[in-house]
Amino acid sequence: MRRRGLSRRDVLKGSTAIAASVFASPIAAAAPEPSSITPALIEAARKEGKIVWYTSVDLPVAEKIARAFEVKFSGVAARVERSGAERVFQRIGQEYGSRIHAVDVVNSSDAAHFIVWKRDGWLAPFVPEDVARHYPPEHKDPDGTFATWRAWLSVIGYNTKLVKPEEAPKSFADLLDPKWVGKIVKAHPSYSGTILTATYQMARDLGWDYFEKLAKQRVMQVQSSADPPKKLALGERAIMADGNEYNLFLLKESGQPVEIVYPTEGTPLIVGPNGVFRDAPNPNAARLFQSWMFTNEAQQLMVEIGGLRSFHALVKEKPGRKPLREIKLMKDDPVAVERESEAIKARYTQYFRV
Amino acid sequence: MSVASPARTARPARIDFSQPVLIAFAAVLCVLIALPLSWLVYFGFTDRTGAFTLENFGRLLADPAFVEPLLITLVIAISVGVICCLVAAPMGWLVARTDMPFRRTVRMLVMASFVTPPFLGAVAWELLAAPNSGLLNQAYRALTGASPDRHLFDIYSLPGLIFVIACYTMPYVFVLVSNALDRIPGDLEDASAILGGRTADTARRVTIPLVLPAVLAGALVAFLQAMTLFGSPAILAIPAGFHTMTTKIWSLFHYPPKPELAAAASLPLLLLTVVLLRAEHAILGRRGYSVVGGRQSDPRLVRLGALKWLALAFCFVLLLNPIFLPYGALLNAAFSRVASQVLSPGNFTLHNIEFVFFELSATKLALKNTFLLGVSAATIGTVFALVIGYVTARKAVTHWRALEFLATAPVAIPGIVLGVGLFLSYSRAPFILYGTLWILLIAFVTISLPAAYQQLQSAFRSVHSELEDASRILGATRLRALAGITAPLLRTGVIATWCFIFVGVIRELSAAIMLFTSETKVVSVLIFDLNESGDLAAISVLGIMMLVITFAVVILANRIPGFSGGVRLRDA
Known part of the structure; x- marks a missing residue:
């Protein structure tokens, strides 16, 4: 009950719960039959003409994916509504609280959000063919309301013009060295789902006193986990304490002076599921979009141009990037994040003051 | 409509x-x-549940995370009010009452800074004066050979924020002062001159008292603008690690939203504004308007002599801050591969x-x-x-x-x-x-x-x-x-x-x-x-x-x- 907000949301939940019990008496229903992309679906999607995708993936990546979809299915415009995952979550809650159903498909970097949306009955059960055939069971909802669209890590990074490789931090503990005072940039768990998820894993594995000490390093506090890599590339700060691995891949591959460090304590793993909303204003386009997003083609594209990681069995990792299996990972735990989200944000604000 | x-x-x-x-x-x-x-x-x-309570206010007052932003906001608002008057009032006078050259251009440029959204100015100043990547700090290091972690300006700081807010609040004071000076008839100043008052005496005993209400009103407007501004603090204060009242109210709408606390936190701002407006009314009363209207002669222009070029330089140096430097930084970033690099054929895009x-x-x-x-x-x-x-x-x-x-x-x-x-x-x-x-x-x-x-x-x-x-x-x-x-x-x-x-x-x-x-x-x-x-x-x-x-x-x-x-x- 910790994540309950406005009372009107509770009222809304009550009413959807009643509706759910009326219309779906076998509540324990398993996932629906997998759906493929049929000409009829494409035609129906074209009639709707657009799809609105709420996501927290870095904007240039999101827009490239959306443009690729538009090229593939001409006549269906894909609009990206990009914000930090925690703000996307708040926005959808606020919009649904006022009966505004603007979102078709959602992608969040805080997997815990899907627990809440599913519990509230806001997600439509829909299983794309590729998800059924090529995804490991731990990366799809048993009831078919979402599946992991992307995965990535929250890593340490440094600017190679400002820091020599041998002097670079190797671990989270190294970031507490006094020599990094005033040189660290870091994103915020009240805005970014990536950082909320990473903060949970790090507080669990390293203890909160790590953050208490880190806060004394005079870190530059930004919002999105996509921002620290950009601040590194600008040369604004030498070190990033957390942020997206995929932005660093992209910046590095375009010749920017940035380097990734996978900390010795383990690297937080972030999964970003995709789901279709039950009250999507463009239900067919939403299903077409969702189906295409999980195809080998779209997943490979996401890896190539987005620097993200895929759990699609046929997708190949890009040469030159460290394969996921070689990295020591911290374990993700959306259920615990869902339970502790509010406490994490409060404690973080207490240490970092914003 | x-x-x-x-x-x-x-x-x-x-x-x-x-x-x-x-x-x-x-x-x-x-x-x-x-x-x-x-x-x-x-x-x-x-x-x-809808029951009456004072608990929302109690929570705000007991929590240093709310009291501190309130104090910071007051510091910002007072500083901006004072800075704007010190800078914009003389500029308003130069433009309205002296023979400084390019007066129309200066007016136009001040208006351009008014048209510039403050949040855009804040982003531009990030590009200019972020401690490490800021163009001005890079220039400083290149010119002096200072070490890479030295910097001249840090925009992510309280003074930095006050500076940026002042840049885009200044036009309000300028407009009030220059309009008041435009309207105050020259008769009284002429009378002073005829009675043998020197220029300085006339300014001190006639012009300044007449324009003071406008300056005070300007200070108040600047204070209120600075107090209620959201964009610049959100862009500059959060990286610096502090909140103002507006960013705090905004953060109360983050999930899980706390509208009751946001409402309670809003009321002090509202109350303060009302009190200040009443105070202004009480202090100024009708004083500001008594000379305005009726038949009037055109104001005399003060001859600055050679000083007029110095005055013009003063205006242009001031206008570097809200206009020339930020617009330059935005243009540079728009066409540059990396926003913190100066445009060159190598990185044009x-x-x-x-x-x-x-x-x-x-x-x-x-x-x-x-x-x-x-x-x-x-x-x-x-x-x-x-x-x-x-x-x-x-x-x-x-x-x-x-x-x-x-x-x-x-x-x-x-x-x-x-x-x-x-x-x-x-x-x-x-x-x-x-x-x-x-x-x-x-x-x-x-x-x-x-x-x-x-x-x-x-x-x-x-x-x-x-x-x-x-x-x-x-x-x-x-x-x-x-x-x-x-x-x-x-x-x-x-x-x-x-x-x-x-x-x-x-x-x-x-x-x-x-x-x-x-x-x-x-x-x-x-x-x-x-x-x-x-x-x-x-x-x-x-x-x-x-x-x-x-x-x-x-x-x-x-x-x-x-x-x-x-x-x-x-x-x-």
């Missing part, structure tokens, strides 16, 4: 629609202002332009919304201000003072507070406007009404009522007389007001950030979102485009056929 202009309602019949129309306007105003404020008070004083116009799917919608809202808010706001300004200037109905109060009351409501109030009012039955452009339109009209009203009311006062009286004696209704006689005489003021509101809508972020949905996003919110993920180059492109559109609209509005007369925004 659907609000009929009074001229059209009156024409067909000879019935005098004045009273019903005026009552309707008063009713609309009441709803516009009273509804959000009552919800705010209600939420501030109740718990989630059109990619950012391409991204904003062809890849960013929110651009078109945000531009359309902004333009639509700007034009409709400006039109509706001007009509409102015209009608109310007329009624109060001519004392046309018995309770005109109430109308005047309603029209000026929004001055006391900071944008973010109004945003919270409007969200609470219009996201529930019976008025569900949240999610539509209407709620933003209401916000923008409400926010811009006081200034628009002040401006048109003083314009009405300058038009003598005898022409209207003649028309009414000949049988025209009041509205007919207004439309046929007074309105044409007021067109300069009307256009200036329209432009003022339009520019205000473009600049507005604090209410919009509370009220937008994905379908009703405006450019200011889009820029704010882009800033959160660090897409500075895209912001630069969007920002420059927004400035170009704003300037084009202002220039076009001033060139409408039949509306000649060289309207300058300074009249705003």
Whole structure:
């Protein structure tokens, strides 16, 4: 009950719960039959003409994916509504609280959000063919309301013009060295789902006193986990304490002076599921979009141009990037994040003051 | 929009629609202002079950995380008020009362800084004065050979924030002071000179006392602007690790939203604003207006001699800060591969332009919304201000003072507070406007009404009522007389007001950030979102485009056929 907000949301939940019990008496229903992309679906999607995708993936990546979809299915415009995952979550809650159903498909970097949306009955059960055939069971909802669209890590990074490789931090503990005072940039768990998820894993594995000490390093506090890599590339700060691995891949591959460090304590793993909303204003386009997003083609594209990681069995990792299996990972735990989200944000604000 | 202009309602019949129309306007105003404020008070004083409580305030006062932002906000507001007066008042005097060259250009440039949204200025100053990547700090290190971790400026700091806010608040003080100086007749100064007073004596004993009310009013406006600004603190204070009241109120809407605390935190801002406005009234009273009006001679220009070039240099050095440097940084970032590198053939790119116009799917919608809202808010706001300004200037109905109060009351409501109030009012039955452009339109009209009203009311006062009286004696209704006689005489003021509101809508972020949905996003919110993920180059492109559109609209509005007369925004 910790994540309950406005009372009107509770009222809304009550009413959807009643509706759910009326219309779906076998509540324990398993996932629906997998759906493929049929000409009829494409035609129906074209009639709707657009799809609105709420996501927290870095904007240039999101827009490239959306443009690729538009090229593939001409006549269906894909609009990206990009914000930090925690703000996307708040926005959808606020919009649904006022009966505004603007979102078709959602992608969040805080997997815990899907627990809440599913519990509230806001997600439509829909299983794309590729998800059924090529995804490991731990990366799809048993009831078919979402599946992991992307995965990535929250890593340490440094600017190679400002820091020599041998002097670079190797671990989270190294970031507490006094020599990094005033040189660290870091994103915020009240805005970014990536950082909320990473903060949970790090507080669990390293203890909160790590953050208490880190806060004394005079870190530059930004919002999105996509921002620290950009601040590194600008040369604004030498070190990033957390942020997206995929932005660093992209910046590095375009010749920017940035380097990734996978900390010795383990690297937080972030999964970003995709789901279709039950009250999507463009239900067919939403299903077409969702189906295409999980195809080998779209997943490979996401890896190539987005620097993200895929759990699609046929997708190949890009040469030159460290394969996921070689990295020591911290374990993700959306259920615990869902339970502790509010406490994490409060404690973080207490240490970092914003 | 659907609000009929009074001229059209009156024409067909000879019935005098004045009273019903005026009552309707008063009713609309009441709803516009009273509804959000009552919800705010209600939420501030109740718990989630709706029972009366003071606990929200107790929680705020007991928590240092709320008290500190309040103190920081006061420090910012006072500093900005003082800095603006020290800088803008002398500039206003130089432009209005001396023979300094390029006075018109200086006026125009100050107006350009007024048109620049403060949040855009804040982003530009990030590009210029971020401690490590800022262009100015890079230049400093290159020139002095200082080590890479030395810096001259740190924009992510309290002084940095105060500086940036002052840059874009200064025009308010400048306009008030230079307009007051324009209006103060030269007679008194001439008298002083004839009686043997030297220039310095005249300035000290005549000009300064006359202009002091305007300076004080300017300080107050600057204080209020700085206190209620959202964009610049959100962009600069959070990286620096502190909150102001506005960013704190905004953060209370983060998940899980705490509207009752946001409402409670809004009320001190509201109260402080009301107290300050009352204080200004008490201090200044009627003093400011006693010399204005009647027959007057043109003011004498003080001859500065050789000093005039020094004065000009002073103005241009000051204008580096809100105009030349930030615009330069934005242009640089728009075309540069890396925003923190100076443009060269090696890193020139059109990619950012391409991204904003062809890849960013929110651009078109945000531009359309902004333009639509700007034009409709400006039109509706001007009509409102015209009608109310007329009624109060001519004392046309018995309770005109109430109308005047309603029209000026929004001055006391900071944008973010109004945003919270409007969200609470219009996201529930019976008025569900949240999610539509209407709620933003209401916000923008409400926010811009006081200034628009002040401006048109003083314009009405300058038009003598005898022409209207003649028309009414000949049988025209009041509205007919207004439309046929007074309105044409007021067109300069009307256009200036329209432009003022339009520019205000473009600049507005604090209410919009509370009220937008994905379908009703405006450019200011889009820029704010882009800033959160660090897409500075895209912001630069969007920002420059927004400035170009704003300037084009202002220039076009001033060139409408039949509306000649060289309207300058300074009249705003």
